[in-house]
Amino acid sequence: MLRSAVIVFPGSNRDRDMVAALTKITGTAPAVVWHQDTDLPDVDLVVLPGGFSYGDYLRSGAIAARSPVMTAVREKAAQGVKVLGVCNGFQILTEAGLLPGALMRNAGLKFVCREVKLKVANAGTAFTGAYMQGQILRCPVAHHDGNYFADAETLARIEGEGQVAFRYAEGTNPNGSLNDIAGIVNAAGNVLGMMPHPENLIEALHGGTDGRGIFESLAA
Amino acid sequence: MKARVTVTLKTGVLDPQGKAIEGALGGLGFSGVLGARQGKIIDLDLAETDRAKAEADIRAMCEKLLANTVIENYSVEIKG
Numbered sequence: 001m002l003r004s005a006v007i008v009f010p011g012s013n014r015d016r017d018m019v020a021a022l023t024k025i026t027g028t029a030p031a032v033v034w035h036q037d038t039d040l041p042d043v044d045l046v047v048l049p050g051g052f053s054y055g056d057y058l059r060s061g062a063i064a065a066r067s068p069v070m071t072a073v074r075e076k077a078a079q080g081v082k083v084l085g086v087c088n089g090f091q092i093l094t095e096a097g098l099l100p101g102a103l104m105r106n107a108g109l110k111f112v113c114r115e116v117k118l119k120v121a122n123a124g125t126a127f128t129g130a131y132m133q134g135q136i137l138r139c140p141v142a143h144h145d146g147n148y149f150a151d152a153e154t155l156a157r158i159e160g161e162g163q164v165a166f167r168y169a170e171g172t173n174p175n176g177s178l179n180d181i182a183g184i185v186n187a188a189g190n191v192l193g194m195m196p197h198p199e200n201l202i203e204a205l206h207g208g209t210d211g212r213g214i215f216e217s218l219a220a
Numbered sequence: 221m222k223a224r225v226t227v228t229l230k231t232g233v234l235d236p237q238g239k240a241i242e243g244a245l246g247g248l249g250f251s252g253v254l255g256a257r258q259g260k261i262i263d264l265d266l267a268e269t270d271r272a273k274a275e276a277d278i279r280a281m282c283e284k285l286l287a288n289t290v291i292e293n294y295s296v297e298i299k300g
């Protein structure tokens with residue numbers, strides 16, 4: 001049984017989708033934790049959901065990354081607890097220094113809300129084990145600041161260490177991300193950040209179930 | 221004490237907003253614009269009266285929050 005917690009920041013808006021996905025796939029409702037809380041329950045997975053925490057003021061995810069709860073998230077991550085950040089959650093994880101690089105304004109300057117194709121770049125992570133290496137997934141994206149950037153040295157390191165979990169496939173890079181990067185894990189492999197929204201493609205009514213694999217990998 | 225923090229994107233970091241500004245200026249007939257980079261200014265009003273201490277404080281603020289040093293540089297100007 002996967003015990004999880006979803007953090008809610010002011011301006012989070014995919015938190016309920018994430019709660020629904022976790023509840024349906026893991027069979028257990030996650031704890032919902034307000035960002036001002038300083039303690040996290042004993043869980044196997046902490047999720048930072050999508051949205052526009054603090055209205056994207058200063059930089060996307062910048063203020064949320066300094067919220068009181070992030071000290072506890074950092075401690076959990078250091079203990080090896082899995083941490084998943086989706087969209088704004090990915091931005092928060094980079095701002096918090098839990099993942100390398102930064103997410104910048106989309107190269108086309110437009111907010112992009114559509115379905116893309118994702119290629120599983122590393123099926124050996126704790127988050128991607130239910131997929132096949134190189135598998136192509138459908139997944140929705142909805143963001144304005146998803147343009148992954150890292151300096152050349154960092155980029156070479158994460159590529160060399162297999163830290164790129166997902167790439168935009170077949171010319172579907174919606175934001176100009178370097179190396180078509182859509183999602184990365186940290187060096188220890190227990191923190192994943194990704195811009196696409198797997199929680200929005202988990203049942204037939206969504207039009208597909210390609211996003212389930214991430215949650216199934218974690219629950220396995 | 222008043223101070224101004226200027227945050228700019230590092231050289232080599234793509235600045236789509238700067239590119240759009242550059243394009244718009246070209247569209248208005250300003251043909252001599254060779255580049256445009258967009259940054260931020262944050263004006264601070266501090267209780268601290270010691271100039272050196274204020275600057276040290278602001279640099280700590282920049283490192284911790286005001287700038288993302290992965291992609292941005294910052295400069296601090298104490299206005300007195």
